[in-house]
Amino acid sequence: MTMKTLTRLLPGDELCRMPALELRKRYRERSLSPVEVVEAQIAQAERVEPVVNAFTETFFEAALAQAREAEARYGGRGEVRPLEGLTVAVKDVYDQVGGRTTRGSRVVESPVAEADHPVVARIRAAGGILHARSTTSEFAMGWITATKAWGVTRNPWNTDVTPGGSSGGSAASLAAGTSTLAIGGDSAGSVRVPASMCGIAGYKPPHGRVPDPDEGHDVYSVIGPMGQTVGDCALLLNVISGCHAADMHSLRERVAVPEGLGSGSRPRLAVSFDLGPTGPEAGVRRVLDEAVARLAAAGAEIGHPAIDWPGDITEAASHHALVMLGDAITRYFPDRAEELSPxxxxxxxxLEGARVSALAEERACAQRLYAQLEPVLRDHDALLCPTTLVNDVGAEQMPWERMEVNGVSLNTDYDWVTTHAFNMLGVLPVLTVPVGRAENGIPVGVQVVARSFDDITAFRAAAFIEAVMGAG
Structure with missing residues (x-):
């Protein structure tokens, strides 16, 4: 057994990574107990955490007590709530009673929280077992998850490789079998990139669907569910979404994604793989092409519309993130710079080169982008795009390091991901769904983009893709 593939070869993996909907079904049938699963996931964490490093804090004794309570509820002694007995990892940017919110940084004052973030409170009230807090890149910025505060988080499929960022710990814990569900934050792709890299499902809901008093003012930023399957994401979304008084951006319209998403007509899918500085590298492209062929064979109507992707998407999105973080960065210079991540x-x-005029350019770019996508989304159920151009970025690779993809030199910052375009159009729902693994053994995910606020259509298309790619 090599260190590179550690968790894929450990015992108990099938139980630890069982989808939430399947676990809930077995709990109801009394053929499986939440105690068994939580014990297995704790044992798995004890084996893999020294290498994968997905957690900042764990609450295993409390988790086992909650699992025993859930077992009793499934036995008829109390109400069975939507997330009853399911473990949920909480990203280290959202307050959780009894936990410390460090935002992946040594410089943040992080006393034990006395109140839950609204999303965490909803998970707790729904019976979710808050067993661990998951790692993030510092201040949730960066496409790898490596900080001076918590060390390097690694991809369970290959521990030399990053699980992505900034919700890298959430995705890595799901892939490693140490959590059943997780939440992440996504302001440029921080749910979808880790989901793709780790072979799980992740959802960027329309802005406002899930309340976030802390970051809800940023129209790029959302909180999203992560799980083994599309259905798991729907289950968690239905718990955490809905208006909250503390977030004036939270939507009053309540959308419940139904179970049984795979039924219904075959979707009309548009395909575009050319939205980045270059196309996906050959190994990733082969997986995506095979997925499209299988979807067509399964009855999906496939279109290849010509989309003139604006050439300044990456510059506009990265500038937005830079400006939003500017104050948080600046306040620690020069006094504590040595404590910050590279x-x-x-x-x-x-940031020293940022221009005020770029804000107007960013807005204009988003308008041009939507003008291109609106007719495509009007004529199709969903648009399919790659999530990343490559899938083997190193666990400690720095953003200024260059990669060559298809003869084009790319940096390790925004150049290798293709998610940020859809944060610029923040009301579009987007899922990442795993569609296979490249020859290097690392997963590849596809983005599923639907019309504004049309969560259900996005989930139906994604469930169809998942059902086809999971067959055979």
């Missing part, structure tokens, strides 16, 4: 030090250098 990524933030590098970002500080980029």
């Amino acid at each position: 990524y933030l030090v590098w970002q500080r250098e980029q």
Whole structure:
């Protein structure tokens, strides 16, 4: 057994990674107990955490007590709630009673929280077992999850490779079998990129669907569910979504994604793989092409519309993130710069060149982008795009390091991901669904983009893709 593939070869993996909907079904049938699963996931964490490093804090004794309570509820002694007995990892940017919110940083004052973030409170009230807090890149900025505060988080499929960022710990814990569900934050792709890299499902809901008093003012930023399957994401979304008084951006319209998403007509899918600085590298492209062929063979109507993707998407989105983080970076310079991650030090250098006029350019770019996508989304159920151009970025690779993809030199910052375009159009729902693994053994995910606020159509298309790619 090599260290590179550690968790894929450990015992108990099938039980630890069983989808939430399947676990809930077995709990109801009394053929499986929440105690068995939580014990297995704790044992799995004890084996893999020294290498994968997906957690900042764990609450295993409390989790076992909650699992025993859930077992009693499934036995008829109390109400069975939507997330009863299911473990949920909480990203280390959302307050959780009894836990510390460090935002992946040594410089943040992080006393034990006395109140839950609204999303965490909803998970707790729905019976979710809050057993661990998951790692993030510092201040949730960066496409790898490596900080001076918590060390390097690694991809369970290959521990030399990053699980992505910034919700890398959430995705890695799901892939490693140490959590059943997780939440992440996504302001440029921080749910979808880790989901793709780790072979799980992740959802960027329309802005406002899930309340976030902390970051809800940023129209790029959302909180999203992560799980083994599309259905698991729907289950968690239905718990955490809905208006909350503390977030004036939260939507009053309540959308419940139904179970049984795979039924219904075959979707009309548009395909575009050319939205980045270059196309996906050959190994990723082969997986995506095979997925499209299988979807067509299964009855999906496939279109290849010509989309003139604006060439300044990456510059506009990365500038937005830089400006939003600017104050948080600047306040720690020069006094505590040595405590910050290299990524933030590098970002500080980029911030010195930021222009006020770029904000207007960013808005204009988003308008041009939507003008291109609106007719495509009007004529199709969903648009399919790659989530990343490559899938083997190193666990400690720095953003200024260059990669060559299809003869084009790319940096390790925004150049290798293709998610941020849809944060610029924040009301579009987007799922990432795993569609296979490249020859290097690392997963590949596809983005499923639907019309504004049309969560259900996005989930139906994604469930169809998942059902086809899971067959055979």
